[in-house]
Amino acid sequence: MLAELRGLNEECGVFGVWGHHNAAHITYYGLQSLQHRGQEGTGIAVTDGKQIHIKKGEGLVTEVFSKNDMDDLQGTGAIGHVRYATAGGSGPENVQPLLFKSQTGSLALAHNGNLTNATVLRSLLEAEGSIFQTTSDTEVLAHLIKRSKRTQFIDQMKAALNMLQGAYAYLLMTETELIVALDPYGLRPLSIGRLGDSYVVASETCAFDIVGADYIRDVQPGEMLIINHDGIRSEIFTTQTQMSLCTMEYVYFSRPDSDLQGMNVHTARKNLGKQLALEAPIDADVVTGVPDSSISAAIGYAEESGIPYELGLIKNRYVGRTFIQPTQQLREQGVKMKLSPVRGVVEGKRVIMVDDSIVRGTTSRRIVRMLKEAGAREVHVVISSPPIKHPCFYGIDTSSREELIAGDKSVEEIRQIIGADSLTFLSVEGMLKALGREQSGGMKGSCLACFTGKYPTERETFAVGTTRGFDF
Secondary structure, three states, X not given: OOHHHHOOOEXXXXXXXXXXXXXXXXXXXXXXXXXXXXXXXXXXXXXXXXXXXXXXXXXXXXXXXXXXXXXXXXXXXXXXXXXXXOOOOOOHHHOOOEEEEEOOEEEEEEEEEEEOOHHHHHHHHHHOOOOOOOOOOOHHHHHHHHHOOOOOHHHXXXXXXXXXXXXXXXXXXXXXXXXXXXXXXXXXXXXXXXXOOEEEXXXXXXXXXXXXXXXXXXXXOOEEEEEEOOEEEEEEOOOOOOOEEEOHHHHHHOOXXXXXXXXXXXXXXXXXXXXXXXXXOOOOOEEEEOOOOOHHHHHHHHHHHOOOEOOOEEEOOOOOOOOOOOOHHHHHHHHHHHEEEOHHHHOOOXXXXXXXXXXXXXXXXXXXXXXXXXXXXXXXXXXXXXXXXXXXXXXXXXXXXHHOHHHOOOHHHHHHXXXXXXEEEOOHHHHHHHOOOOOOOOOOEEEOHHHHOOOOOOHHHHOOOOOOOOOO
C-alpha cells in the first residue's frame, strides 16, 4: 500500500561508490532508485582524496540536488542517504550523511536501521563529556569511535560496533577509504557490486541496475568491508552472528526488481500470494491488488486460484505527498486522491482485494468503502503476511503495540472495523514456506518479531543497554 498514507515506513536507504570519477552523479542515481525507502531528506558526501564535501537537505532527491550542486561535488568516492525519520525525529540537522571533523581527519557517516541501546549509550557519552549535534541515533557511532583507546582506526571501528545493539547497515567514509558494516543479525539488507573498476554498495540491488553495476554478493552479518585504492578486503568484527533479515523487506519495503539473499522480491511476493490462495480459497469474480507493493501478491493469488486478475484500483502518481496532512480526515482524503477504484472492473462483482499488511486499519477501511461505493457486491480482503501484533525496534515506525490494530483485536474485530465481507491473513508457516525458509523452529534466517513477538536481539537491551562504560 502507500507508505506515506498507511503509516508503515522503513527508516532509510544507503548507497556508496568508490573509485569512480563521477562518484557523486552515480550516487545521485543510486539514491533515486532507493527513494521509496525514505522521502523526508537526502544527502551526498564526496571525497576528492584530501577533503570531504557534502550537500544535503529535506525533500526528495530531485528536490534537494541541482545541477550546480552535482557539479560542485567532485571526487572519486561518495556515500548517500535517503531518510524517513523514526529514531531521533525529523529536522534538517538529522539529514544524513553526518559529517564529523577532527584533527585526525574527517568522517562521513550514513546509517540504515535503529540502535536499540542508543539512548543508554548517548546518556553515558554525554556524562563523559560528549556533545551531540543531532538527535539521531546515528551520531552515537562517531562518538564511540573517538572514545576508543585503540590506535588504529579499523580497530576503533570494530570496538565501537561491538558496543551497539539493534539494526544497522553503516557506510562510513574518510578522505581515503569507504567502510561498510552490517549488524550481527543482518536485519537490514546491504549488498556490494562492481561498476567497471569501481565498487558500489547499496541497501537494495535495484540500485545496481540503475547505475549499470554488477551484483557481487550480500554483506554478511558481523562483516566489515574496507574499500580503498588498494582494493577491497573483508574483516569480521564479531563471530556472534545469526542471520535475521527483516521479513517485511520481502512483503513490503523492497522494490520488486531487487533481490534479497538470492531471491527476487517480485517472485517472493507472487509466492506469498499463491500460498495465500491455498490458505484462503474464496468464491469471487475478480482479484485486485492495492498499488504498488501488493500487485505481485495479487497476481500470484490470481494464478493459483484461477480467478482473473484485474486493475480494480488505480494509483494517481501525480498527486503531491499527503502524509504531511495534519488531521486524520485530511489523511483519509489523501487516500482518495492517491487511489481510485475502477468502477467498470468492480461494479456488481465479488472482489478479492489483496494487500500486503494492515497496520492501523484506517486506510484499509477507506479502500474497502471506496470499492463498495464503486459498486462492488462483496469485498474480501486477503493479506499476504500475518497480523502485525508487535512493535518493531529495528528501524520501522511501529514503536508501540497500541499503534497496531492487530495488537489487541481479533481478525473478526478487524474485519468489522474495515467493513470487509471477509478477512484472511497469511499464516506464519505459510509465509516461511512461500519464501523458502522452512526451518526447524521457523526463525532461522528471518526476523518475524512483528508477527510473533520473538525478537532476535535480547529484549532487555531495549531498556538496559550496556553498562560496560567506555574502557574499550
